[in-house]
Amino acid sequence: MSPSRAPLVAGAAVAVAAAVTLTVVVWPDDSGPGTQNSGSASARTSASPSPTRSYPLSTTPRTIPAVREHTAARGPGWKPSKDSAVVAADPALTDEAKLLAKELKIGYRGEKSPRSGDVELALAPSGKGDPESYTLRTEGNQVTISGPGQAGVFYGTRTLKQSLNADDTVPEGVVEDTPDRPQRGLNLDIARKHYTAEWIEDRLREMADLKLNQLGLHFSDDQAFRIESDSHPEVVSEEHLTKAEVRRILELARSLHITVVGEIDSPGHLGAVLRAHPDLQLRNTQGVARQGAIDISKEGSAKIVDDLLKEYAELFPGNWFHVGADEYQALTVSSPRTSYPQLAAAAVEKYGDGATVQDLAEGWLNDRAAVIRKAEKIPKAWNDGFFSGGTVTADKGIEVEYWTGKEIGARPPQDYLAEGRDVINLNDEYLYYVLGEPNDFTYPTGKRIYEQWTPFVLRGTEPVPERYSKQILGGRFAVWGDFPNAQTQAQVAEGIRMPLNAVSQKLWDPREPKLTWAQFQQLADETG
Numbered sequence: 001m002s003p004s005r006a007p008l009v010a011g012a013a014v015a016v017a018a019a020v021t022l023t024v025v026v027w028p029d030d031s032g033p034g035t036q037n038s039g040s041a042s043a044r045t046s047a048s049p050s051p052t053r054s055y056p057l058s059t060t061p062r063t064i065p066a067v068r069e070h071t072a073a074r075g076p077g078w079k080p081s082k083d084s085a086v087v088a089a090d091p092a093l094t095d096e097a098k099l100l101a102k103e104l105k106i107g108y109r110g111e112k113s114p115r116s117g118d119v120e121l122a123l124a125p126s127g128k129g130d131p132e133s134y135t136l137r138t139e140g141n142q143v144t145i146s147g148p149g150q151a152g153v154f155y156g157t158r159t160l161k162q163s164l165n166a167d168d169t170v171p172e173g174v175v176e177d178t179p180d181r182p183q184r185g186l187n188l189d190i191a192r193k194h195y196t197a198e199w200i201e202d203r204l205r206e207m208a209d210l211k212l213n214q215l216g217l218h219f220s221d222d223q224a225f226r227i228e229s230d231s232h233p234e235v236v237s238e239e240h241l242t243k244a245e246v247r248r249i250l251e252l253a254r255s256l257h258i259t260v261v262g263e264i265d266s267p268g269h270l271g272a273v274l275r276a277h278p279d280l281q282l283r284n285t286q287g288v289a290r291q292g293a294i295d296i297s298k299e300g301s302a303k304i305v306d307d308l309l310k311e312y313a314e315l316f317p318g319n320w321f322h323v324g325a326d327e328y329q330a331l332t333v334s335s336p337r338t339s340y341p342q343l344a345a346a347a348v349e350k351y352g353d354g355a356t357v358q359d360l361a362e363g364w365l366n367d368r369a370a371v372i373r374k375a376e377k378i379p380k381a382w383n384d385g386f387f388s389g390g391t392v393t394a395d396k397g398i399e400v401e402y403w404t405g406k407e408i409g410a411r412p413p414q415d416y417l418a419e420g421r422d423v424i425n426l427n428d429e430y431l432y433y434v435l436g437e438p439n440d441f442t443y444p445t446g447k448r449i450y451e452q453w454t455p456f457v458l459r460g461t462e463p464v465p466e467r468y469s470k471q472i473l474g475g476r477f478a479v480w481g482d483f484p485n486a487q488t489q490a491q492v493a494e495g496i497r498m499p500l501n502a503v504s505q506k507l508w509d510p511r512e513p514k515l516t517w518a519q520f521q522q523l524a525d526e527t528g
Contacts, residue, residue: 022461031471058171061163062502064527065175065211065508075172078143079164081117089122092155092430095255097121098281100157102354105162114142120148120161121153127237132213133178136160138170151257155211162209162527181455183474184507185214186500190241193435193481197245199489201252209462209463209528210257210504215253216322216476218263222271222292226360229309246315261380262316265324266305267294267364277304282330284339296364297346321377322401323368325385328361332408332439351391359392369398380424384410396421399473405459406429413458417468425455425475431503446498447517454506476501498524
């Protein structure tokens with residue numbers, strides 16, 4: 001994109017003598033991009049000693065996700081020069097200012113007044129409004145990025161960075177921007193496939209530039225337990241992340257305004273834990289073990305899971321922790337009461353006559369959620385862990401992570417919404433990248449997400465009514481490692497790049513995208 005031009009300003013001669021005729025000066029070709037040179041004598045006059053350039057109205061910055069609103073203006077826009085610097089009007093923005101200066105390869109001058117050519121970061125005086133919103137103003141060879149919170153100001157720096165990458169210029173005018181959904185991110189299964197800390201950090205940087213703000217880490221499953229443990233070191237797999245590495249990841253995430261949400265799935269998907277504690281394995285009346293399922297009638301089962309929840313709720317500083325609750329194998333048999341009489345007896349003992357194994361499982365979810373609440377976090381759980389028609393009902397404060405309608409216990413998304421529950425979209429039809437493509441899964445494409453999916457499409461391809469909009473808090477694109485060797489780390493990174501771009505667009509801006517998929521792909525290459 002070429003720099004645009006400012007309006008012609010009449011010189012002092014006009015004010016002194018209205019009779020003086022002033023004609024537009026057209027600059028020669030080499031005076032800057034976007035100019036024209038007529039070459040005719042009529043295009044010159046001695047009546048204007050200080051001619052100025054004429055600029056067309058600016059165009060909207062080209063970014064992913066697209067900015068929500070841009071007020072055009074006439075002017076050359078802004079690009080960094082050798083004298084440019086970043087300044088912070090508030091010391092709370094020092095980290096954001098230093099990062100931007102490093103990325104643009106310009107100086108950082110601290111808490112100073114901005115000069116011509118500078119970028120100023122500021123917190124809005126009132127501090128009111130969405131903390132992820134921001135205003136980016138470009139005029140007079142300066143850029144000012146302001147917002148109610150640090151996150152919004154940071155996102156403004158991402159808009160500036162992307163605009164420079166795409167067009168070498170930040171267009172003149174004012175951007176007013178805010179996200180459509182508060183939770184936007186990536187979910188990563190590091191239990192079934194080990195990823196290095198460096199690879200995860202690269203994804204965090206990629207996410208930040210796309211204004212994604214949540215990384216879910218599913219680090220415990222049947223195959224492995226992937227983060228160092230102090231409370232139960234015996235459950236940790238040989239190939240794992242150390243706590244030092246996790247803290248490094250968390251610190252980078254904090255600086256990029258991304259919350260990392262840990263997940264310990266139970267009462268299913270606990271195979272790695274149960275290998276070290278086989279006495280807690282769920283077994284039927286014939287003594288046959290159910291893979292990954294813990295016996296929730298045993299006191300030791302709750303103790304070990306709660307030990308781990310407390311340990312990692314302390315390690316992860318964010319507002320959420322995920323307790324799983326999906327695919328408990330005791331509920332997949334024709335008669336849970338007959339196959340697992342110990343569970344049936346425990347249900348009656350705890351919840352009274354008429355209580356079932358389903359009630360015991362629902363109570364397990366509530367008890368684990370209580371541990372997370374005590375750690376001052378919001379619990380999350382998969383949708384097929386929320387049952388209907390029983391004695392026990394899942395607590396309303398647990399966020400529903402809706403991924404499927406195929407599993408036992410799964411209900412249509414409208415059921416959860418009608419109960420007044422908050423829901424996050426992880427629709428397995430569009431947002432599940434399952435390594436090896438088992439069970440009829442295919443690698444999702446950014447094109448299909450971009451053209452067909454919205455946050456309202458929670459299950460299959462049909463959207464829920466828009467009246468539930470406030471309860472749909474956002475969504476995450478999910479990578480699962482069912483066949484971990486099906487792709488290398490590099491292949492996964494490349495495979496999820498465009499889907500993440502598409503998810504970013506659809507969670508930030510609720511409008512129909514203006515670009516075709518081909519244009520969007522090209523823009524992703526230019527802004528990245």
